[in-house]
Amino acid sequence: MDLDAGRLVEDLMLGDARALARAISIVEDRGKLWKEIMRRVYPHTGRACVVGVTGTPGAGKSTLVGHVGRSLLERGHALGIVAVDPSSPYTGGALLGDRLRMRDISSHEGVFIRSMATRGALGGLCPAARDVCRLMEANGRDVVIIETVGVGQDEIEVVSASDWVVLVTFPGQGDAIQAIKAGVMEIADIFVVNKADREGAGEMASAIEAMLDLATGPGQERPPVFMTSCLSGEGVSALSDHVEDLVSRRKDEPARDRRRVAVELMDLLDTHVRGILRERLGRDGIYERAVDAVMEGRADPYEAAWSLAESLGFVGGPLDADWGGRP
Amino acid sequence: MDLDAGRLVEDLMLGDARALARAISIVEDRGKLWKEIMRRVYPHTGRACVVGVTGTPGAGKSTLVGHVGRSLLERGHALGIVAVDPSSPYTGGALLGDRLRMRDISSHEGVFIRSMATRGALGGLCPAARDVCRLMEANGRDVVIIETVGVGQDEIEVVSASDWVVLVTFPGQGDAIQAIKAGVMEIADIFVVNKADREGAGEMASAIEAMLDLATGPGQERPPVFMTSCLSGEGVSALSDHVEDLVSRRKDEPARDRRRVAVELMDLLDTHVRGILRERLGRDGIYERAVDAVMEGRADPYEAAWSLAESLGFVGGPLDADWGGRP
Numbered sequence: 001m002d003l004d005a006g007r008l009v010e011d012l013m014l015g016d017a018r019a020l021a022r023a024i025s026i027v028e029d030r031g032k033l034w035k036e037i038m039r040r041v042y043p044h045t046g047r048a049c050v051v052g053v054t055g056t057p058g059a060g061k062s063t064l065v066g067h068v069g070r071s072l073l074e075r076g077h078a079l080g081i082v083a084v085d086p087s088s089p090y091t092g093g094a095l096l097g098d099r100l101r102m103r104d105i106s107s108h109e110g111v112f113i114r115s116m117a118t119r120g121a122l123g124g125l126c127p128a129a130r131d132v133c134r135l136m137e138a139n140g141r142d143v144v145i146i147e148t149v150g151v152g153q154d155e156i157e158v159v160s161a162s163d164w165v166v167l168v169t170f171p172g173q174g175d176a177i178q179a180i181k182a183g184v185m186e187i188a189d190i191f192v193v194n195k196a197d198r199e200g201a202g203e204m205a206s207a208i209e210a211m212l213d214l215a216t217g218p219g220q221e222r223p224p225v226f227m228t229s230c231l232s233g234e235g236v237s238a239l240s241d242h243v244e245d246l247v248s249r250r251k252d253e254p255a256r257d258r259r260r261v262a263v264e265l266m267d268l269l270d271t272h273v274r275g276i277l278r279e280r281l282g283r284d285g286i287y288e289r290a291v292d293a294v295m296e297g298r299a300d301p302y303e304a305a306w307s308l309a310e311s312l313g314f315v316g317g318p319l320d321a322d323w324g325g326r327p
Numbered sequence: 328m329d330l331d332a333g334r335l336v337e338d339l340m341l342g343d344a345r346a347l348a349r350a351i352s353i354v355e356d357r358g359k360l361w362k363e364i365m366r367r368v369y370p371h372t373g374r375a376c377v378v379g380v381t382g383t384p385g386a387g388k389s390t391l392v393g394h395v396g397r398s399l400l401e402r403g404h405a406l407g408i409v410a411v412d413p414s415s416p417y418t419g420g421a422l423l424g425d426r427l428r429m430r431d432i433s434s435h436e437g438v439f440i441r442s443m444a445t446r447g448a449l450g451g452l453c454p455a456a457r458d459v460c461r462l463m464e465a466n467g468r469d470v471v472i473i474e475t476v477g478v479g480q481d482e483i484e485v486v487s488a489s490d491w492v493v494l495v496t497f498p499g500q501g502d503a504i505q506a507i508k509a510g511v512m513e514i515a516d517i518f519v520v521n522k523a524d525r526e527g528a529g530e531m532a533s534a535i536e537a538m539l540d541l542a543t544g545p546g547q548e549r550p551p552v553f554m555t556s557c558l559s560g561e562g563v564s565a566l567s568d569h570v571e572d573l574v575s576r577r578k579d580e581p582a583r584d585r586r587r588v589a590v591e592l593m594d595l596l597d598t599h600v601r602g603i604l605r606e607r608l609g610r611d612g613i614y615e616r617a618v619d620a621v622m623e624g625r626a627d628p629y630e631a632a633w634s635l636a637e638s639l640g641f642v643g644g645p646l647d648a649d650w651g652g653r654p
Contacts, residue, residue, distance in 0.1 A: 035629050042627040057383060261628065262618045268632035269608075270601060273641050277600050291589045300369040301588065302362050305595035314600050 005036040012139050013044065017112060020139040024114055027131045030271070038131055041138040048137035049250040051243060052159025053147040055168035060194045063230045064168060065147050071240035072143055073110045077247065080136030080144040081113040082129055084158055112136060126157045127267040133161075143247055156187060161260070164246055166190045169208070171200035185211070189223050190242065196227035196234055280312045332363040339466050340371065344439060347466040351441055354458045357598070365458055368465040375464035376577040378570060379486025380474040382495035387521045390557045391495060392474050398567035399470055400437045404574065407463030407471040408440040409456055411485055439463060453484045454594040460488075470574055483514060488587070491573055493517040496535070498527035512538070516550050517569065523554035523561055607639045 011019035023041075027034050053061050062083070069079050114136075116129060133144045146162055148155035159165045167188035172195075191212070193205045209225050216222040224242060228235035281287040290308050293299040299307075309315075338346035350368075354361050380388050389410070396406050441463075443456060460471045473489055475482035486492045494515035499522075518539070520532045536552050543549040551569060555562035608614040617635050620626040626634075636642075 035633070038629050039627050042629070258618065258622055261621050262614075264628050265614075265618055265621060265632055265635075268628055269604065269636055272632055272636045273600060273604050274597060276636075276641050277596065281596075287589075287592075291585065291592055294588050294592060295585055300366050301591050301595055302365050302369070305592055305599055306362070308592075309596055309599045309603075314603050 003033060005033045005040060008033075009037055009040040009138070012041070012135065015140045017139070020112060020135060021114075023135050024132050027135060028116065028128050030128075034131075038134065041134055045134040045137045047251055048133070048142050048144055049164070049243075049247040050133050050144045050146065050162045051246070052162030052165045053145060053168060054155055054159045054165065054188075055192075055194075057149055059168040059170045060230060061147055061149075061168045064192065064194055064228060064236075065145055067228075067230050067233075067236045068240050068243060069111060069145065070108070071237060072243065072247075073108050075240075075244060077110070077143050077244075078141045079111045080133070080139070080141040081111065082132055082136075082144065082146045083113060083115045084125065084129065084146060084148045084155060085115050085117050112139070112141065126161055127264065127271060129158050130161050130264060142251075143243070160187055161264075163250055164189045164243075166192060168192045168194050169204065170195040171198045171204045185215070190239075191223055191225040192235075192239065193225065193227045194230070196229040197231050201227055277312070277314070281308075286311070330360065332360045332367060335360075336364055336367040336465070339368070339462065342467045344466070347439060347462060348441075350462050351459050354462060355443065355455050357455075361458075365461065368461055372461040372464045374578055375460070375469050375471055376491070376570075376574040377460050377471045377473065377489045378573070379489030379492045380472060380495060381482055381486045381492065381515075382519075382521075384476055386495040386497045387557060388474055388476075388495045391519065391521055391555060391563075392472055394555075394557050394560075394563045395567050395570060396438060396472065397435070398564060399570065399574075400435050402567075402571060404437070404470050404571075405468045406438045407460070407466070407468040408438065409459055409463075409471065409473045410440060410442045411444075411452065411456065411473060411475045411482060439466070439468065453488055454591065454598060456485050457488050457591060469578075470570070487514055490577055491516045491570075493519060495519045495521050496531065497522040498525045498531045512542070517566075518550055518552040519562075519566065520552065520554045521557070523556040524558050528554055604639070604641070608635075613638070 008019055008023055012023050023037050026032070027037060053065055055061050065081065069081065072079055114132060116125065116132065129146060133146070136144050146159060148158060165188045167185070167190070169192070171193065191208050193201050193208065195201065196205075205225050205227050209222075212222050212225070226235050226239045226242070228239055230236070286308065290299070290304045294301050294304050335346055335350055339350050350364055353359070354364060380392055382388050392408065396408065399406055441459060443452065443459065456473060460473070463471050473486060475485060492515045494512070494517070496519070498520065518535050520528050520535065522528065523532075532552050532554050536549075539549050539552070553562050553566045553569070555566055557563070613635065617626070617631045621628050621631050
């Protein structure tokens with residue numbers, strides 16, 4: 001390999017966008033040099049503000065991110081945007097067309113936009129997104145926005161890796177409240193009723209505020225609810241003010257969160273061990289032989305998996321005990 | 328343990344609903360007896376028709392499943408419904424209120440409804456759903472419907488374990504086409520435009536048909552598109568006819584699909600190996616010490632994970648090679 005991780009990281013840290021793009025590709029693919037790049041970058045990270053933006057499809061998240069992003073750029077911030085796209089488990093293709101809504105800010109030199117697919121990549125999307133945010137920070141960006149298309153479990157996990165989570169809803173969405181209830185509400189720090197020019201926006205904001213009042217304990221700060229319209233521009237600067245406030249707060253309190261460190265470490269361990277498992281499975285066609293055994297009815301999948309793990313040296317663990325010994 | 332897996336499976340196979348409920352709980356929690364129950368049940372499975380129903384929140388999936396389910400019950404089928412609920416990664420609580428829409432059929436003695444949460448359970452939702460479908464089949468149900476709340480990656484994976492996937496959309500949903508494009512279209516075998524009494528339903532059905540025409544190769548069968556309304560009852564019996572046709576087709580062709588067997592085996596292996604990893608991590612507080620090291624800046628998470636895996640006996644694998652050796 002001619003590529004030198006040290007040189008790449010050096011260029012990246014000088015603000016070079018091509019070096020950033022190249023490093024992201026390596027890190028996303030868990031390619032050669034992934035670990036080396038991340039180990040070099042890591043000590044220089046932890047002070048950027050990572051904002052996760054989620055909400056049901058059609059809430060206008062991309063357009064809103066475009067507006068808030070433009071506002072932050074105008075105030076002198078350097079911005080990274082990670083657009084998490086759903087992708088087919090079959091083709092692995094990402095949906096990029098939708099991101100055209102961000103096109104109006106994508107030409108701004110202070111912004112770097114990267115799409116990531118939610119395909120079942122080795123190690124998962126969440127660890128990769130975490131790494132990409134760090135690369136963007138090392139590249140000089142003080143705000144990184146992670147935007148998801150929907151509110152699936154994967155996407156919730158990704159935004160959970162953010163410092164602050166923005167939940168975007170809109171009036172007229174029949175089951176908005178249902179979507180809000182569906183596990184997303186608890187992880188959100190900021191609520192936005194977008195498309196506020198539409199009928200019912202005020203009622204929806206009031207309903208969310210009422211729910212939040214109920215959920216907020218005494219002495220706790222109730223998360224703010226913003227009404228925004230990308231047509232009229234209403235509320236966009238208030239939301240941007242709030243995000244800017246978070247950016248400066250983050251710079252003053254770069255402390256690492258123990259829970260998030262523990263989650264990241266476990267993610268990395270799982271990735272590593274899955275890699276070892278797959279490498280061993282590939283040897284001598286043993287995996288294919290186990291699949292054959294199940295296909296031909298010579299073994300059930302449960303016993304086949306158990307025997308296979310044992311033959312690869314993975315022995316012990318609570319599942320053995322729970323399974324009640326070998327039959 | 329007083330519980331006898333053999334007796335439980337015997338009762339379950341005689342059609343006992345309480346035994347089914349109990350077995351599902353054990354299997355969902357990956358509890359003691361999980362493997363033994365599944366190994367006993369497995370040989371009696373593979374002929375039921377498993378139908379996955381997905382689509383964006385608000386498409387009226389639960390109501391539609393209720394209507395189609397009632398129709399199948401009236402034709403003498405025994406039905407199992409697995410309702411996959413999103414849940415908070417923090418509280419693990421499932422959203423059950425929404426399923427009240429199914430209440431009108433839930434009192435029917437031919438149906439068994441079970442909610443499953445998409446929380447990050449050991450081994451994942453997909454393997455658990457697969458097991459629950461088998462338990463329902465062994466309990467005498469010839470049709471099992473898996474319904475998801477949204478179209479997240481997790482949910483797409485769950486319905487991918489079905490024999491047939493139904494994608495439910497509705498007119499007036501701003502970004503319906505966007506949602507359809509988002510990786511779901513390729514896995515769907517049946518398309519439904521629900522709420523067909525609303526304006527724009529016909530246009531939407533035509534748009535989907537046009538997309539499908541483009542995507543269908545010569546000699547391939549184009550997936551059907553149904554227009555349904557749970558208000559007027561339009562299209563519900565046509566959709567039920569189609570599902571009933573699939574049920575009888577499935578009974579004639581119970582052949583196992585190699586790709587799905589391979590996926591299941593890998594899921595089970597990952598579950599097993601993750602269990603072993605976690606058991607070893609719990610010993611002597613070594614995981615907590617690694618988290619401490621990262622928190623205190625004595626190690627970066629990448630190296631901490633790598634060293635930890637090695638100290639637990641997980642050595643080798645492609646990631647070591649890719650990481651370029653030890654620094």
